[in-house]
Amino acid sequence: MIKEYKNIEIKLSNSGLSPTNIILTHNHLNDEIESKVAGELPLTIKINNTEIITLMTLGTKPEELTLGYLRNQRIIEDIKDIISIEVKWNTGVSSVTIKHKDIKEITDKLKNKIVTTGCGQGTIFSCTLDKLYDNTLPDTKIKRSEIFNLLSKITKYNDIYKEAGAVHGCALCNKNDVLEFVEDVGRHNAADTLSGIMWLDKIKGENKIFYTTGRLTSEIIMKVKHMNIPIIISRSGVTNMGVELAKDLNVTMIARAKQRSFLIYNNKENIIFD
Amino acid sequence: MIKEYKNIEIKLSNSGLSPTNIILTHNHLNDEIESKVAGELPLTIKINNTEIITLMTLGTKPEELTLGYLRNQRIIEDIKDIISIEVKWNTGVSSVTIKHKDIKEITDKLKNKIVTTGCGQGTIFSCTLDKLYDNTLPDTKIKRSEIFNLLSKITKYNDIYKEAGAVHGCALCNKNDVLEFVEDVGRHNAADTLSGIMWLDKIKGENKIFYTTGRLTSEIIMKVKHMNIPIIISRSGVTNMGVELAKDLNVTMIARAKQRSFLIYNNKENIIFD
Numbered sequence: 305m306i307k308e309y310k311n312i313e314i315k316l317s318n319s320g321l322s323p324t325n326i327i328l329t330h331n332h333l334n335d336e337i338e339s340k341v342a343g344e345l346p347l348t349i350k351i352n353n354t355e356i357i358t359l360m361t362l363g364t365k366p367e368e369l370t371l372g373y374l375r376n377q378r379i380i381e382d383i384k385d386i387i388s389i390e391v392k393w394n395t396g397v398s399s400v401t402i403k404h405k406d407i408k409e410i411t412d413k414l415k416n417k418i419v420t421t422g423c424g425q426g427t428i429f430s431c432t433l434d435k436l437y438d439n440t441l442p443d444t445k446i447k448r449s450e451i452f453n454l455l456s457k458i459t460k461y462n463d464i465y466k467e468a469g470a471v472h473g474c475a476l477c478n479k480n481d482v483l484e485f486v487e488d489v490g491r492h493n494a495a496d497t498l499s500g501i502m503w504l505d506k507i508k509g510e511n512k513i514f515y516t517t518g519r520l521t522s523e524i525i526m527k528v529k530h531m532n533i534p535i536i537i538s539r540s541g542v543t544n545m546g547v548e549l550a551k552d553l554n555v556t557m558i559a560r561a562k563q564r565s566f567l568i569y570n571n572k573e574n575i576i577f578d
Numbered sequence: 579m580i581k582e583y584k585n586i587e588i589k590l591s592n593s594g595l596s597p598t599n600i601i602l603t604h605n606h607l608n609d610e611i612e613s614k615v616a617g618e619l620p621l622t623i624k625i626n627n628t629e630i631i632t633l634m635t636l637g638t639k640p641e642e643l644t645l646g647y648l649r650n651q652r653i654i655e656d657i658k659d660i661i662s663i664e665v666k667w668n669t670g671v672s673s674v675t676i677k678h679k680d681i682k683e684i685t686d687k688l689k690n691k692i693v694t695t696g697c698g699q700g701t702i703f704s705c706t707l708d709k710l711y712d713n714t715l716p717d718t719k720i721k722r723s724e725i726f727n728l729l730s731k732i733t734k735y736n737d738i739y740k741e742a743g744a745v746h747g748c749a750l751c752n753k754n755d756v757l758e759f760v761e762d763v764g765r766h767n768a769a770d771t772l773s774g775i776m777w778l779d780k781i782k783g784e785n786k787i788f789y790t791t792g793r794l795t796s797e798i799i800m801k802v803k804h805m806n807i808p809i810i811i812s813r814s815g816v817t818n819m820g821v822e823l824a825k826d827l828n829v830t831m832i833a834r835a836k837q838r839s840f841l842i843y844n845n846k847e848n849i850i851f852d
Contacts, residue, residue, distance in 0.1 A: 325818050330842045332722060334851050339841060344795060344817035360795070360819075448606060489795065489817055521618060521634070521763065543618035543763055544599050545634075567613060568604040577608050 372500030491518030646774030765792030
């Protein structure tokens with residue numbers, strides 16, 4: 305089923321899957337236990353039938369993931385160039401149709417890629433880096449009380465993690481509330497899915513906060529920059545390169561955030577200690 | 579400095595880095611706090627000057643990581659084909675020299691790659707899958723008391739995680755002890771580094787146990803299969819595809835392992851409830 309999206313001229317299928325399966329396990333006492341397990345399916349993105357990449361995903365929002373991936377990797381610059389996205393799980397393909405028949409410009413972009421591995425990485429194409437440094441993020445201020453309020457609200461989410469583990473969650477927040485919360489087998493997919501939702505709903509980033517349960521590596525900082533979000537908060541730690549990139553791009557960076565404590569790794573000036 | 583390795587005719591540099599830096603952060607009370615941060619450096623593996631891949635790594639054991647990556651991805655089948663590995667951080671290159679000057683066979687292997695993203699993935703080349711199903715793992719038995727003993731011993735490790743967060747740890751164990759414990763920014767790198775150590779030291783896998791703090795996705799199951807290790811234990815959860823692959827390859831799969839509890843996801847028959 306392909307349906308037209310309400311706010312924009314784009315047709316998206318509606319192929320989101322249920323995120324968990326129940327399987328039979330045994331515990332350390334040899335008792336049978338029904339356990340929920342997170343899904344993990346390959347999804348190959350094709351643009352006008354040309355293969356771009358295969359992502360492993362939980363599959364709950366494959367159309368938004370496709371959109372956000374193309375946006376965050378700077379493969380497609382304008383959502384208006386996209387006519388439709390149709391996800392079919394029997395073939396594991398997300399078919400993107402764009403207006404320009406000649407996609408040489410896109411395939412040229414993909415030739416120079418930096419393939420990174422390790423937990424929470426993937427592939428960066430050189431086009432991803434092209435406009436990264438063109439501008440920096442605004443100095444959006446946030447109160448300590450607003451941070452604690454958000455952290456407290458976020459604890460209500462993380463459904464799949466609580467059920468099945470093995471996923472990471474990312475949230476798009478404004479200063480008062482959690483607007484969207486997405487979980488996926490990788491925090492990168494969750495971040496890309498949020499980016500896709502923002503693109504579809506024309507949500508601006510500059511007054512938003514990005515929260516993640518995962519670590520702040522350089523790649524996650526790149527993604528929030530492409531989403532134009534100036535504040536990032538993580539429950540986990542940071543890497544050195546993540547901090548360096550946050551400095552370069554003016555990302556306000558908070559990590560090791562618990563219910564009543566956090567550490568500021570960059571742009572302390574943007575935190576109001578109320 | 580290049581030195582010859584003791585057990586085998588291979589020359590390795592000794593370019594391991596200190597894993598953490600100290601940087602100045604501020605806590606939620608606006609107090610200055612010195613925080614340790616995990617490193618994250620690009621390392622480009624080249625074989626006879628041909629670029630293979632760029633990994634992001636903590637950099638503590640770059641030579642072993644290079645070896646294990648080449649082994650686990652099935653890019654090089656025999657360690658005897660390798661003359662030397664020299665890692666230079668000023669260029670971020672791990673230069674592998676192999677005996678055969680013509681590396682067309684290798685570059686051909688790399689043409690068909692499945693690039694996956696998301697937390698804890700990376701790139702699988704089609705050659706990685708080639709011999710995956712040729713044989714399955716042995717039914718090595720393990721006692722519940724041995725599992726609890728290992729879990730208790732492992733809590734003493736995880737040094738970098740305790741200091742800086744943002745890393746995953748993997749351990750190579752026999753039934754009585756932790757033999758090697760490696761941390762890296764990705765659990766995949768940590769697993770590959772263990773594989774490199776096993777290759778160098780000619781350590782057999784079939785009577786070993788692989789432990790990881792990270793999640794058991796299909797890619798980690800593939801790696802333990804290539805290392806010929808029949809039992810895997812994780813502190814975290816599993817994905818559906820991880821369980822399916824463990825069944826296909828006869829991996830005994832234990833996850834959500836705490837000090838005094840765990841869940842068995844595959845091959846319950848290999849656990850002796852003593």
